[in-house]
Amino acid sequence: MTPTDQTPTDPTPTDPTPTDPTPTDQTPTDPTPAPLTPRAHPAAAELLARAAELDRADPLAAYVDRFAPADGVSAYLDGNSLGRPLRDTAERLATFVREDWGTRLIRSWDEQWMELPLTLGDRIGELTLGAAPGQTVVADSTTVMLFKLMSAAVSLQPGRSEILIEAANFPTDRFVAEGVAAAHGLELRRLPSNALTGVSAAEVAEAVSERTALLVLNHIDYRSGAIADMRAITAAAHERGVLVLWDLCHSVGAIPIELDACGVDFAVGCTYKYLNGGPGAPAFGYVAAALQDRAEQPVWGWMGAGDVFGMRDAYAPATGMRRFLSGTPPVLGMVPMQGMLDLIEGAGIVGIRAKSLSLTGLALEAVDALLAPLGVSLLTPRAPEQRGGHVTVGHPRFQAIVQELWQIGVIPDFRHPDGIRIGLSPLSTSHSETVHGIIAIRDALS
Ligand SMILES: Cc1ncc(COP(=O)(O)O)c(C=O)c1O
Incomplete structure (x- = not known):
């Protein structure tokens, strides 16, 4: 059982408030698609090339490297549930234990806490x-x-x-x-x-x-x-x-x-x-x-x-x-x-929002090109001013495939009854990672 929204360890969710299954602005067009490999599919290859271009032009691209790498994870699409640790989080905690707590001891209450x-x-x-x-x-x-x-x-x-x-x-x-x-x-x-x-x-x-x-x-x-x-x-x-x-x-x-x-x-x-x-x-x-x-x-x-x-x-x-x-x-x-x-101060919340829109915009394109033909519906508003930091898509088989995706290091989350949330935390996620993750969803589905 998943106790909170940030720790989705059990891909058999029990969310008691099922999404209204009606909203969709996608029409399934091709129920029997050919199997896809990212490299063989022209739309996937084109999206990956554009993602690489967007990453090169991204003024906040360098921030991605400020987050701790996760072994075996190629696309972390769940920063809207649980954000990644920064590279220096472990050292920051160690310093806290050594100095603020370990050396200043109870004096830290007066000094700062x-x-x-x-x-x-x-x-x-x-x-x-x-x-x-x-x-x-x-x-x-x-x-x-x-x-x-x-x-x-x-x-x-x-x-x-x-x-x-x-x-x-x-x-x-x-x-x-x-x-x-x-x-x-x-x-x-x-x-x-x-x-x-x-x-x-x-x-x-x-x-x-x-x-x-x-x-x-x-x-x-x-x-x-x-x-x-x-x-x-x-x-x-x-x-x-x-x-x-x-x-x-x-x-x-x-x-x-x-x-x-x-x-x-x-x-x-x-x-x-x-x-x-x-x-x-x-x-x-x-x-x-x-x-x-x-x-x-x-x-x-x-x-x-x-x-x-x-x-x-x-x-x-x-x-x-x-x-x-x-x-x-x-x-x-x-x-x-x-x-x-500190990172948010450096990047500025306006720049962060611009990166977020760029990521979710590219995700929508990838959803249209790669997932909609498999009958996947879009459960997020299209208008930039109406959409936040994650994109949600629906398909009856998503519950089953999320488990497979987690095993191969592609990590979105599942929301009852049939939604995958593609969470794109702006400072820790690249455009390439976003497209890679959506290609993996397509591969798993097909
Ligand atoms: C909108 C919203 N409110 C509240 C919570 C959770 O509250 P808590 O931090 O007490 O578990 C979540 C968890 O993901 C959430 O998404």
């Missing part, structure tokens, strides 16, 4: 979220942070009776919303959405009312990769006094985000996908400055208290983002992502 959840949050905010300092904190897991911020949000909305969530939202978001709704005596209402394009601002405007306390949405859909219109949707919700919480797991580090400029209230994201923090790396939470001192999260711990070492009888929350901490923050888990943030 007490502030790290906030300083690292600010760095993520500045480089990737469009968030001014003092609004982002690193702590907990995505699930726990979702619980804390959803609870804080509904507490700010007395008299309102429902949480609205996209019906196709990631399971953890839906389950947490279900629990928060139950705990607060609210109704959880599910907003249906188009499986290919997600929720629109017009649909949100129609669905929210003065009964709605909170709207919870994914910024980039974890299955289709569709980008939601954060600015318009947030504005439509605010028109009715509804607070909005965005899950940024699939967008942070892949596309520019403008939380402050879009007037977002709450956001949560993980750091093990495009921020390469490693399995189980802590989440981040964003709370707009204007809401912080009124918002109360429900897990009261000493690290979120105003006077951490006062050993008071009763809890009184800290001011600002510190109040969204609970217990001792997972400092060790914050080490690897710092190297990735």
Whole structure:
């Protein structure tokens, strides 16, 4: 069983929210194709040549070499689930153990670790979220942070009776919303959405009312990769006094985000996908400055208290983002992502998005040329402004072939019922690797 989206070790998934099987803009044309070898197929050869050209022209190409090579892996297409470690991650961790922990010992709490959840949050905010300092904190897991911020949000909305969530939202978001709704005596209402394009601002405007306390949405859909219109949707919700919480797991580090400029209230994201923090790396939470001192999260711990070492009888929350901490923050888990943030700073999120579009654009061409003739459907929007960092394709035999692909070192992931997600982490993936992986999918299918 696959416990989270980042550790798909079992290619027999049990995802309880099957993709709507209808969306497709491809028509199967040739159900009995000739067997293909990359070298023998003219379209494959041409795509490989163009990929090599694009790699030569790619201003960020050198970053690929900053990631640790993985023995036996020729195409890693799952950076949208679990980002690769950097070459220097092992040394960074070793230095941390030797120096910050091993030599400075407990003095490091005073010297840096007490502030790290906030300083690292600010760095993520500045480089990737469009968030001014003092609004982002690193702590907990995505699930726990979702619980804390959803609870804080509904507490700010007395008299309102429902949480609205996209019906196709990631399971953890839906389950947490279900629990928060139950705990607060609210109704959880599910907003249906188009499986290919997600929720629109017009649909949100129609669905929210003065009964709605909170709207919870994914910024980039974890299955289709569709980008939601954060600015318009947030504005439509605010028109009715509804607070909005965005899950940024699939967008942070892949596309520019403008939380402050879009007037977002709450956001949560993980750091093990495009921020390469490693399995189980802590989440981040964003709370707009204007809401912080009124918002109360429900897990009261000493690290979120105003006077951490006062050993008071009763809890009184800290001011600002510190109040969204609970217990001792997972400092060790914050080490690897710092190297990735250095790379993001060097490359710039705008350049990263340009590379991402180049990779997904080439992937779409390869899907059209090599997979569509085998009856593979496209489950990702085509328009560049609507697609995020991964491309999803569907075929009834994908579940069986993903296992074969993993064995030969081509690693996409499978999503129920029949989707392969081709995740193209911009700094660690080359155009050639992308085409090579899609050729391997074609070979396995044929
Ligand atoms: C959109 C989304 N939200 C939440 C999660 C997972 O939450 P957690 O980090 O608590 O496992 C994932 C995992 O891949 C995800 O894709």
